[in-house]
Amino acid sequence: MSEPILSIRGLTKTYKGGTRALDSVDLDIRPGEIFALLGPNGAGKTTLIGAVCGLVRPTAGTITAFGQDLSRDWRSARARIGLVPQELATDMFETVWRAIAYSQGLFGKPYNAARLEEILKSLSLWDKKDAQIRALSGGMKRRVLIAKALAHEPELLFLDEPTAGVDVELRKDMWQQIAALKQRGVTIILTTHYIEEAEEMADRVGIIQGGRILMVDEKAAMMERLGTTEAVIDLAAPLAVLPSEIAAFPVELGEGGTRLIYRGGNGQGGGRAQVAQLTQALTRANIGYTSLDIHDSSLEDIFVGLLGEKEAA
Ligand SMILES: Nc1ncnc2c1ncn2[C@@H]1O[C@H](COP(=O)(O)OP(=O)(O)OP(=O)(O)O)[C@@H](O)[C@H]1O
Ligand SMILES: [Mg+2]
Known part of the structure; x- marks a missing residue:
């Protein structure tokens, strides 16, 4: 089997105040797969993603992405990782176009208007390109976050509850977008509270609770073993x-x-x-x-x- 694209060993995070959000997590992600991380509120999903994306400083453990130890060689690996965060933290007064153009340049990709146009069209945001983000509906704002993550063409993409608060029709749309990304060879790690989403999309599923990974398996094997x-x-x-x-x-x-x-x-x-x-x-x-x-x-x-x-x- 090919080398994992992401390899996590002994990852532990204790926040100030003493909450242990992650407790010795080991996880390998295979290139090209869709991996769904499932767990209840407070399980540690966002913390795990934050640690890989450089937003959370681990207390212990190692993270290796694309064969590079992130604690040593963060910037070049980070440029290959995309994140659609759970929280809508984006400049509300920015226009859609400027927000995604900014993301494209963030990690040193050259400005490519044709690529931005393609992304906006694929997410049905083209007619909103000059709108301020604050004027969009919640579901459209979420699509802007996806556009931003796509703009820098990541090889490894994290989607933290990508369809939370999104209507059923748009959710199905986003599933198609995610499937299309996989077709292009992007490795995807998503968290979700919608089990049907993991069942629909994922190749493998990991179950996390209390900062510990309880189980990781092929979705089909999990169904077969326990269903x-x-x-x-x-x-x-x-x-x-x-x-x-x-x-x-x-x-x-x-x-x-x-x-x-x-x-x-x-x-x-x-x-x-x-x-x-x-x-x-x-x-x-x-x-x-x-x-x-x-x-x-x-x-x-x-x-x-x-x-x-x-x-x-
Ligand atoms: N910045 C922080 N400071 C202190 N504690 C935190 C911080 N961020 C998260 N926590 C705590 O760490 C634990 C894990 O939180 P995390 O956000 O990773 O969970 P989650 O699985 O993403 O939950 P949800 O499904 O609600 O998004 C929780 O107990 C949470 O209260
Ligand atoms: Mg979360």
């Missing part, structure tokens, strides 16, 4: 005991024998196939049912389950 299917089957008449051919499935009887609950499969449709077999077995055993409700656990279920486990431990 289950649940089916709730309401029976036409109550059952006292399950016939052995039904009890052979991962089922339990509830609601005074009127409801059969199936939990099984390992994501990827395995559970659904088994539920189909279960319904055939019910029919063969002459057990009638009035309704069948089936759902696959989402990344969200997995996430909540994992956090619950850690809290109980």
